[in-house]
Amino acid sequence: MTIIATLLQVIPYYFDIPVLSNVASTATNAVLLIVACATFVGVISVLMVHAKRVQRRTEGWYFSGLIIVFVVIMVLTGLPLQEFGLGSKNSIFNWIFTNIQTPLGGTMYSILAFFITSAAVRAFKARNIEAAIVLVSGTLMVMGNAPIFTNTVPVLVDISLWIRNIPNMATMRGVMIGAALGAVALAVRTLMGIERGYLRGGGED
Amino acid sequence: MAFLIQGRIFGLICLLFIMAAVAYYIRQAQGGKVPKVRRIPGIDAIDESIGRAVEMGRPVFCSHGIATLRDSTAGPQTIAGLSVLNYVAKRCVAVGAKIVVPVRQPEVWPIAADIVETEYKLAGKAEEYSSECVQFLSNNQFGYASNYIGLMMREKPGANIMVGAYWAESLQLAETGSRIGAMQITGTAQTSQIPFFLVTSDYCLIGEEIFSAGAYLTNDAMLIASLAGQDVGRIFAVILGLLGAIVFTMGSRIFLDLFAM
Amino acid sequence: MSIMDKINNLDRRIIYLLAWIFVLFPLIFPLGLPIPISSDARSWYNFVENNVHDGDTVIFSLMYGTSGMPELFPMSVATMKHILQKDVKFVVLGFWTEGPLVFNALLRQVNPADYGKVYGVDWINLGYIPGGETAMGALATSFQNSVAVDFVEGRPLSDFPIMDNIRTATDIDLIISFETGTPGAPEWLRQWNTAYGVHIIVGCIGVSVPGMIPYINSGQISALMPGLTVSAEYELLLNKPGLAVAGVDAVSTSHLLIVLLVVIGNLAFFMTKEEKK
Numbered sequence: 001m002t003i004i005a006t007l008l009q010v011i012p013y014y015f016d017i018p019v020l021s022n023v024a025s026t027a028t029n030a031v032l033l034i035v036a037c038a039t040f041v042g043v044i045s046v047l048m049v050h051a052k053r054v055q056r057r058t059e060g061w062y063f064s065g066l067i068i069v070f071v072v073i074m075v076l077t078g079l080p081l082q083e084f085g086l087g088s089k090n091s092i093f094n095w096i097f098t099n100i101q102t103p104l105g106g107t108m109y110s111i112l113a114f115f116i117t118s119a120a121v122r123a124f125k126a127r128n129i130e131a132a133i134v135l136v137s138g139t140l141m142v143m144g145n146a147p148i149f150t151n152t153v154p155v156l157v158d159i160s161l162w163i164r165n166i167p168n169m170a171t172m173r174g175v176m177i178g179a180a181l182g183a184v185a186l187a188v189r190t191l192m193g194i195e196r197g198y199l200r201g202g203g204e205d
Numbered sequence: 206m207a208f209l210i211q212g213r214i215f216g217l218i219c220l221l222f223i224m225a226a227v228a229y230y231i232r233q234a235q236g237g238k239v240p241k242v243r244r245i246p247g248i249d250a251i252d253e254s255i256g257r258a259v260e261m262g263r264p265v266f267c268s269h270g271i272a273t274l275r276d277s278t279a280g281p282q283t284i285a286g287l288s289v290l291n292y293v294a295k296r297c298v299a300v301g302a303k304i305v306v307p308v309r310q311p312e313v314w315p316i317a318a319d320i321v322e323t324e325y326k327l328a329g330k331a332e333e334y335s336s337e338c339v340q341f342l343s344n345n346q347f348g349y350a351s352n353y354i355g356l357m358m359r360e361k362p363g364a365n366i367m368v369g370a371y372w373a374e375s376l377q378l379a380e381t382g383s384r385i386g387a388m389q390i391t392g393t394a395q396t397s398q399i400p401f402f403l404v405t406s407d408y409c410l411i412g413e414e415i416f417s418a419g420a421y422l423t424n425d426a427m428l429i430a431s432l433a434g435q436d437v438g439r440i441f442a443v444i445l446g447l448l449g450a451i452v453f454t455m456g457s458r459i460f461l462d463l464f465a466m
Numbered sequence: 467m468s469i470m471d472k473i474n475n476l477d478r479r480i481i482y483l484l485a486w487i488f489v490l491f492p493l494i495f496p497l498g499l500p501i502p503i504s505s506d507a508r509s510w511y512n513f514v515e516n517n518v519h520d521g522d523t524v525i526f527s528l529m530y531g532t533s534g535m536p537e538l539f540p541m542s543v544a545t546m547k548h549i550l551q552k553d554v555k556f557v558v559l560g561f562w563t564e565g566p567l568v569f570n571a572l573l574r575q576v577n578p579a580d581y582g583k584v585y586g587v588d589w590i591n592l593g594y595i596p597g598g599e600t601a602m603g604a605l606a607t608s609f610q611n612s613v614a615v616d617f618v619e620g621r622p623l624s625d626f627p628i629m630d631n632i633r634t635a636t637d638i639d640l641i642i643s644f645e646t647g648t649p650g651a652p653e654w655l656r657q658w659n660t661a662y663g664v665h666i667i668v669g670c671i672g673v674s675v676p677g678m679i680p681y682i683n684s685g686q687i688s689a690l691m692p693g694l695t696v697s698a699e700y701e702l703l704l705n706k707p708g709l710a711v712a713g714v715d716a717v718s719t720s721h722l723l724i725v726l727l728v729v730i731g732n733l734a735f736f737m738t739k740e741e742k743k
Contacts, residue, residue: 014217016210028600031275035312042311045341052337088566097567101345102532108347109533112373113489114482115380117724121481123404124728125735139728145672145695146721147501147714157504169679172396175412176680177442179394182413183281185435188224190284194231194427195419212661272648277599277656279648347533372647373533373673384478396677 006191047071070096137163215466222441227434234430242429247390247408248421251289251366254388254407255296258363264303266362266382267293269317270369270393271309271349279370281416282394283313286369288419289392290317293366294324298333306339307356309349314341350374354381361385367402368392368415379405392418470741473734481727488723492715499718501711506692507699513667513689514545520553522639523632528572529645531564534671538644539568540710541669541697543575545642547706550581555628557638559592559613561601561649566593566617585618586626593617599653606635606657635662644669644691651678655686667691 005027012021050064058064077093079086087093124139126132143149144160189195209217230240258265269286272279290306297304306321308314318339325334342352354377357365365382367375368391375391375398382389383405391402392410402409410418417435420428449460518524526546530538549556558569569591583589592613595601605612609632610623623629631637635658643654643666651668658664669691670678681687691697695717697710 010220014210014213016208032597035273035275038312038315039344040311042314042341042344045311045314046343049337049340102535104351105345105347105531105533106536108351108377109373109536112376113720114485115376117485117720117727118478118481119376119380119401119404120724121476121727121731124731126732127735135728135732139725142721142724145693146718147499147695147698148718148722149725150502151500154502157502161505164676164679165683168676169683172676173680175394175396175399176677177446178439179396179412179416180278181435181439181442182394182416183278184220184223185227185413185431185438186281186284186416188220188227188434189420189428189431192224192227192431194425194431195284195288275598275600276648278652346531397673 002190003193006187010191043071043075137167212465215464219438219441223434223438226437227431230430230433230437231427234426239426239429240433242417242421242432245410245414245417245421247392247410247414248418250388250390250408251293251422252296254364254366254390255293255300255302257388259300259302261363263363263387264305264360265293265297265364265366266305266307266357266360266387267366268307268353268369268378269313270367270371271346271374272370273310273312274316276370279395282370283310285392285415285418287313287316287320289366289368289415289422291320291324291419292422294321295328298324298328298330304338305356305360305362307349307353308339308341309344309346311341311344314339346372346374350377353378357381357385357387362387365389366391367406368410368418370395371398371402376401376405382406468738468741470734470737473730474738476727476731484723484727485720488719489716492719493713496712497715497718499715501695501698501702501714503699503703504696506690506696507703510545510667510669510689510691510696510700511548511703514548517665517688518549518552518554518640522552522554523637524549524554524556525638525641525643526556526558527641527643527645528558528560528565528568529562529643529647529650530568531562531646532568534646535568535571536713537671537694537697538646538669539572540694540708540713541691541700542568542572542644543708544697544701544704544706544710545644545669545691546572546576548704549642550576550578550583555632556589557592557628557632558589558617559595559605561595561598561653563594563596566591586616587628590623590626590628591617592623598649599657602649602653603657603661606662609633635664638664640664641666642669643667646671646674650674651681651687655681659686669697 008020008024008027011017012024047068050067053064054061054068074093074096077086077090078088081087082089120138124135126135140156141160141163143153144156150157186195234240255265267290269290270279270283272283274280274283294304296302304321306317308317318336321339322334325331343349353374357378358381362382362385365378365387367378367389371378371393372395375393375395379389379391379402389406390408390410391406392415393399393402394412394415396412399409399411403411417432420432445460452460526549528542560566560569578585578589593616595605595613597604601612609629613623615622616626638658641654641658641664643651645651645668651666651670654666659666665688666686667689668678668687670693672693675690675692678687678690678692682690691700694710695714698714701707701710
C-alpha cells in the first residue's frame with residue numbers, strides 16, 4: 001500500500017499523465033480531509049486524559065479542570081456558525097485569544113531569552129580548540145548584532161557579517177544538502193518498501 | 206500518451222540513479238556483502254540512556270518532533286523520529302522502563318500509539334500498556350512545549366530522546382532536560398535548531414544522521430545497504446557541485462541548463 | 467567553595483534574574499543608544515524603494531503567529547508603511563493559522579485607508595489558506611481556484627476589481643514574507659521563485675538567519691531583514707521610529723549580559739583549572 005501510494009504521488013510529478021494527476025490530487029484532498037478529522041481525535045484525547053485526572057483527583061487535577069473548561073469554551077464559541085454569533089468574530093473567542101493565548105504565546109517565546117543566556121554561559125567555555133572557536137565566533141556574532149558594541153567598535157559588524165556570509169554559509173549549504181539527500185534516501189527506502197520503522201513492529205533485533 | 210514534465214527531468218534522472226544505487230547495494234547485501242557503517246555515538250548511546258533511566262527508576266521520554274508527516278522537508282524527519290521511537294519502545298518494554306511519548310500532531314498520535322502498543326504486544330506484555338504513555342499534548346507549538354516542560358519537571362525522566370523536526374521549542378525542551386539531569390539524545394535536520402541541541406544535549410545527531418537512525422538501530426542488512434546507496438547519491442552531488450562551480454566560473458552555463466532540464 | 471568555583475557553577479536562576487533585569491531596565495528607562503545603519507537595512511530599504519514600482523502587485527504575507535510578534539511585528543508595520551507610500555496593489559495572505567489575527571493587529575497600527583487605499587480596489591485580504599506548501603503551489607497556478615472568498619467580507623473574489631488582473635503567480639511582481647518557520651522562505655522559493663521567477667524578500671527572526679544566507683548569496687532571496695536590530699535601523703531609514711527602535715536597547719543590554727557572563731565564566735573556568743593543577 002505504501003509503495004502504491006508513494007508511486008501515485010511521484011509518477012504524476014515527473015510524467016504528465018492527466019488520469020494519474022487527477023487520482024493523485026483526489027488522494028491529496030482525501031489526506032487533507034483525514035487530517036482535518038484527526039484534529040478532533042486530538043481534542044477528544046485531551047478531554048479524555050484530563051477528565052480522568054479530574055475524576056481520580058490526581059495531583060494538580062484542578063488544572064485539568066481548567067483545561068477542560070477552556071477547551072469547551074473555545075470549541076463552542078469558535079464553531080463556524082456566523083448566524084448564531086459564533087466563529088472567529090465571536091467576542092469571547094477573540095477575548096480569550098487576545099488576552100490569554102497571545103500573551104501566553106509571547107511569554108513562552110520570550111523564555112528563550114533566558115534559556116539562550118544560560119545555554120550560552122554553559123556552552124561558551126574554551127575547553128578545547130573547537131570549543132574556543134565556537135566561543136570566539138559566537139561572542140563576535142553576539143557583539144556584532146548589538147548597537148551598544150557596534151557603535152564603539154564598528155569593525156564588529158564587518159567581522160560578524162564575514163562569519164555569517166562565509167563559514168556559516170558554507171556549513172549551512174553542506175548541512176542543507178546533506179539533510180535533503182538524507183530525506184531523499186529515506187523517501188527512496190519508503191518508496192521501495194524497505195523502511196518500515198514507523199510502521200508497527202517494523203525491523204528485527 | 207505520457208511525457209516528461211519540463212524542468213523536472215534532471216530530478217527524475219537523479220532519483221532513478223539513487224534508486225539504482227540503493228538497489229545495487231541491497232542486492233550485494235542479499236549476497237552477504239553488507240557495507241560497514243561508521244559509528245554514530247548518539248545512536249549508540251540510546252541503549253545507555255535507557256539503562257540509566259531504569260537504574261534511576263525514572264521514565265524515558267521519547268518524542269519524534271512536532272511536524273506532520275506531510276511536510277516535504279519535515280515529514281521525513283518525523284518518519285525518522287518514529288523509527289527511533291519504534292526502537293526505544295522495544296528496548297523500554299524489554300528492560301521494563303516506563304516510556305512517555307509526548308505528541309503534538311493529532312494525525313501522528315495514532316501512529317505513535319500504535320508503535321508503542323505493538324511493542325508491548327510483541328513482548329507479550331499487552332496488559333502493561335497504558336494509553337496515557339502516548340499523550341497528545343497540544344496542537345499549538347508553545348502549548349506543546351509548556352506541557353512537555355511541565356511533564357519533564359514532574360516526571361523527571363532519566364532519559365530524554367528527541368529525534369525529529371523541532372523549531373523554537375527545541376532549546377526550551379533541551380534546556381529543561383539538562384536542568385533536571387536527564388541524559389539527552391537529540392537530533393534534527395532543522396538547521397536553525399542544531400546549534401541549540403548541540404549545546405544542551407549529551408549527544409546530538411546532526412542533519413542526515415537522523416535519517417540513518419532507523420537503519421542503524423535495526424541493523425537490518427537491507428537498510429544498512431540503502432545507506433551506502435544514499436552515500437553514492439551524496440558523492441554524485443559533490444561531483445556535480447564541484448564540476449558545476451568550475452564550469453560556471455569558466456563562463457559556461459551548461460550545468461545550469463542541465464539542472465533546469 | 468571559592469568565588470571562582472561558585473561562578474563556574476553559577477545557579478541558572480541567578481542567570482535568569484540577571485537576564486530579566488538587563489532586558490527590563492532599558493524598556494522602563496530607555497537608554498536611547500545610537501543605532502548604526504547596517505548593509506542589511508539599506509538593502510531592504512533600497513529594494514523596496516527602488517525595485518517596487520508604481521503599478522506593481524505585491525503579496526504581503528504574515529507567516530507567523532503571536533509568539534513571533536515581538537520580533538517580526540515591528541518590521542511588518544514599517545514595511546507596510548513603506549509600500550503604502552507607493553502606488554502598488556497588494557494582496558494580504560498567509561499560510562499560518564494566526565496570520566490573519568496578526569494582520570488585524572497590524573491594521574490597528576497602519577490603516578491603508580489613511581493612505582488613500584480602497585479595499586477591493588487597491589488591496590485585498592485573502593486570509594489564511596490551509597494546506598502548507600501544497601496550497602502555495604496551488605495558489606501559484608490559480609488564485610481563484612485556491613481561495614473562494616476574501617477574508618474580510620466573505621465575498622467571491624470576482625466581486626473585487628483588484629482580482630480581475632490577479633490570476634496566477636505571473637501576475638505577482640514581489641512577495642514580501644515575514645516568517646518564523648515552516649512554511650516559509652524555502653517553500654516560497656520552491657513553489658514561486660524557482661517555478662515562476664517571482665522576486666521574494668524575507669523578514670525573519672534572528673535564529674533563522676544562518677539558514678537564509680545561502681539563498682541570499684545565490685540571489686534567490688532579493689533582500690533579508692534579519693531580526694529586531696535591523697528592523698530598528700529600517701525604521702530610522704524610513705524616518706518613522708516605532709516598535710523596533712523602542713525595543714532595540716533591550717537587545718543591546720541582553721547581548722551585553724551574555725558577553726559579560728561568557729567572559730567572566732571563562733575566566734573562572736581557567737582559574738579553577740589552574741587551582742586544580
